Amino acid sequence: MKRILALSACAMALAAPSFADEGMWTFDNFPADAVKAKYGVSITQKWLDDVRAAAVRLSGGCSASVVTGSGLVLTNHHCVRDCAQDLSTASTNYITDGFMAAKREDEKLCPGMQAEILDGISDVTARVNAASEGKTGADYLKARDAAIAAIEKEGCTGKEDKFRCQVITLYQGGQYKLYTYRKYADVRLVFAPEEPMAFFGGDPDNFNFPRYDLDFSMVRLYENGKPVVTPKHLKWTDAEPKVGQPVFVAGNPGSTSRLNTLEQLQGERDIDLPDILLMLSEFRGRLIRFSEESPEKARTAQTTLFGIENSYKALKGRFEALLDPKMMATKKAADDDLKAKVKADPKLAAAIGDPWNDIAKIEQERVNLQGDYNWLEARAGFRSSLFRYARVLVRAAEERGKPNGDRLREYGDSRLPLLKKNLLDAKPVYPDLEQLCLEFWLSKLRENLTADAAGTKLFLGKRSPEALAAELAKSKLGDPAFRKQLWEGGLAAIKASDDPMIKFVLATDAASRSARKAFEDKIAGPEDRATEAVAKARFAVYGTKTYPDATFSLRLSYGAVEGWNEKGKFVEPFTYYGGLYERATGEEPFKLPPRWVEAKGKLNEKTVFDFATTNDIIGGNSGSPLISAKGEVLGAVFDGNIESLGGDFWYDGRVNRTVVASSAAITEALKKIYHQDGLVKELMAK
Incomplete structure (x- = not known):
């Protein structure tokens, strides 16, 4: 059993400075000055607004991001598993074999999936508190929930067809914010690799590192039967990450208990x-x-x-x-x-x-x-x-x-x-x-x-x-x-x-x-x-210089590409395509799909496959984009290391790591393995 000694949740409660890169910050309270002091990069309001406008929340409990002007969205393979399962039949298994739309007409509706992009935030704390003032127990709960229901309804009255309003409880009831989302109920599957590649190593490798998972998928937003025009999107890059590079995760962490007694x-x-x-x-x-x-x-x-x-x-x-x-x-x-x-x-x-x-x-x-x-x-x-x-x-x-x-x-x-x-x-x-x-x-x-x-x-x-x-x-x-x-x-x-x-x-x-x-x-x-x-x-x-517990609402964390020391041994932050073939055994769960076996020698063995960063994440961040200071997508967040499982309660910057599938590896696989030339062209459009 692991014994993790640095306890930042407790440090936060004591109002001490956060350890390392701790924090899942709301977009209206991001510590830009701290980032500037540590990493020398300026996070402006425009940068925050641009990232917020491209960050996506998926109704199945995942995160995602818009990466082209035609509504193309990057997320994880495991975030579209339900969709792939629902679209599969006894004769066609899109989880095992993957899904690749040859043209836009072949993109398939994901049943039950809704995508939401945060459009605005307003503080409604005073109104909620006034409604529940002096009440306790069941009366408190009823008054609070009635006030929240009224605020949500009023916030979207007359625009319910395109917007969703949700009151987010922050700081365990210390604040209430009305989040207004632009919603898209028509989300279609575009591309999903085979599960043996998206989850290579299976459960034995899950929450561990090194990893060799191509855990990404693409969906597209539609409205009125047509792809949504999305001029506010993140920029795709096939550039590889560098050690020490400042990076940011924009996503929707599900739930933490760092403020619990x-x-x-x-x-x-x-x-x-x-x-x-x-x-x-x-x-x-x-x-x-x-x-x-x-x-x-x-x-x-x-x-x-x-x-x-x-x-x-x-x-x-x-x-x-x-x-x-x-x-x-x-x-x-x-x-x-x-x-x-x-x-x-x-x-x-x-x-x-x-x-x-x-x-x-x-x-x-x-x-x-x-x-x-x-x-x-x-x-x-x-x-x-x-x-x-x-x-x-x-x-x-x-x-x-x-x-x-x-x-x-x-x-x-x-x-x-x-x-x-x-x-x-x-x-x-x-x-x-x-x-x-x-x-x-x-x-x-x-x-x-x-x-x-x-x-x-x-x-x-x-x-x-x-x-x-x-x-x-x-x-x-x-x-x-x-x-x-x-x-x-x-x-x-x-x-x-x-x-x-x-x-x-x-x-x-x-x-x-x-x-x-x-x-x-x-x-x-x-x-x-x-x-x-x-x-x-x-x-x-x-005061309010700390961040609230995660609530499956949009947050931004900052960090850097870094390895860590585990049991006296330094863990490098990168894996490479060459290591994938060394790790493959031909037996489950380390068995490569046929097209990957056939492609050996066609890939650049030195391309960064997966990599680790110090960003503070938790479940719900799956599918989040990892973003450079320039606003470029460096990859898709899909996991944390085993030490990060204590992240529900604390963050230890010495060992907690986020694990990312690199955009460089994704791009190369789309080109050389899957021959998705149209998709690559769309992603790399200037």
């Missing part, structure tokens, strides 16, 4: 992560067994298995990070320092109260409510598309009849268009895989809640998990036309439906909602209120 981290370490890791490990075993039953089952399960294995390895690293006693001790010291400074200011102490004690009590209460909440609500269906469709249809039919501010937050007016797109876009549903997911969920529900629990009796009745799963997997909800019929028919059509999954959700959803309400009233609401108070204390004591 000690008690919150202990709860994650002692309760959440052990449970999740055990669950993922068991489900992984079931998926592997399922995949061994036939080639077709292996094909249909491959994307799900990839996601489970990736999540398991990432969360295992996160768990190991929290086992570091020095990290936890330093976090305690940071909390104690902030508490002491609050106590020393009577006026601040009176205003803040003791939110740390409140959080500690909430963490103790969490154990009593988390079981029902997890298995009846948060994990319900466990990756079953049929269950997800049914729940969305049932809840949307009920929620749309309520005032906007009274709905479950995911059914607010500003969020319905994307929810509807995900519901109605045509995607394949695999009944055998559905049955496997449902069996697993129902068996774990019974195991964790016990056979005599009210929730178990309601959901299973006298049926076994296997029998009920087989029945539910016969649902007709895999047909998008049927889903559309129910969506448009509303609550009356839902209640009249004889579909087994619809009937099941109708019969059980009240219990799921009840578990959610109890959890939000007693845990989520009070904890959000308490963490907001801690954030206000931190602002009062340390």
